[in-house]
Amino acid sequence: MAGTETRTLTADGATLTYDTRGGVTDGDVLFLVGSPMDASGFATLASHFTDRTVVTYDPRGVSRSPRTDGAAETSVEEHAADLGQVIEALGAGPVDVFASSGGAVNALALVERHGELVRTLVAHEPPTAQVVPDREVMLAVCADIHATYLRDGLGPAMAKFIAVTSRKGPFPATWADEPTPSPADFGLPTEDDGSRDDPLLGQNMRHCTGYRPDFAALRAARTRVVIAAGQESEGEFAARAATAVAERLGTELVVFPSHHGGFLGGEFGQHGAPEPFAKTLRHTLDTHR
Known part of the structure; x- marks a missing residue:
């Protein structure tokens, strides 16, 4: 500027x-x-x-x-x-x-x-997530995004993140049984490049939402x-x-x-x-x- x-x-x-x-x-x-x-x-x-x-x-x-x-x-x-x-x-x-x-x-x-x-x-x-009525579910959802990033990389984790943050209403206790969003649906990479330095998914996700x-x-x-x-x-x-x-x-x-x-x-x-x-x-x- x-x-x-x-x-x-x-x-x-x-x-x-x-x-x-x-x-x-x-x-x-x-x-x-x-x-x-x-x-x-x-x-x-x-x-x-x-x-x-x-x-x-x-x-x-x-x-x-x-x-x-x-x-x-x-x-x-x-x-x-x-x-x-x-x-x-x-x-x-x-x-x-x-x-x-x-x-x-x-x-x-x-x-x-x-x-x-x-x-x-x-x-x-x-x-x-500590203040919403579906607290336990949302904490688990956010932990899952972080774990997905560590396991599978940026694309799969970011696809979950986008799906979660754009969803309206409380999450059901059965959220883990729902279909997993595809990275390709959001124009995200489908291959894991091995990097784990994303500040959103890796560095801040668990502490911020928790x-x-x-x-x-x-x-x-x-x-x-x-x-x-x-x-x-x-x-x-x-x-x-x-x-x-x-x-x-x-x-x-x-x-x-x-x-x-x-x-x-x-x-x-x-x-x-x-x-x-x-x-x-x-x-x-x-x-x-």
Whole structure:
């Protein structure tokens, strides 16, 4: 992105790379967070906030933020510590955070521990299986995706992941008896290339979906926590989890335009509704400033 300054910092077990767009000003920082999505996924959304300092980063183990400890998986607590370290390095006081998907889980964990670093958190579709009514089934489904990746590689595991995340409604206890989706149906590779370095399926899958939020800590934090879900996502796993988190916090779920990636404007070949999404985000942030 034009006018972007890239910085790095050393964390425990990783080198973190983050970008600042615009001069860092106290009280005016908007941190856009994903996981495992890296900073490039927020290019369109950031373009709608030229009046603010926008910060993006690559989570550990992704793109420009390599792990230095050789670990195969990353815990939510590690991601949360990384977010805190980036915010502290900015030296701008509490920041506003928009966090998507796994990034929303990690940001909730940050607020549980260091609410003083975040003024408002908008957590968009945090996919934690611990809060949905079909908890045990969803934990087993997510564990199966991870096991499929380790056993069979990217194609079969990603086919399962797509089928799971796009499915509407709770999963039945008989889910394992259902036909297995074919990688070819999604244009995915059918041959295993032997690699096992995918950050979604290998590094983050089990810890992200298995994280249990500390609702007492979230309610006690000075941070204003807003839970959001896409209008088109209703009934899908991440949106169901968002609804359950909002209910446990005793807050109203905020419905954003589009779907799980509603802020995307062509990044990764995917399109949401970035302009109305950005307007909703701005309104949500301004309402709670």
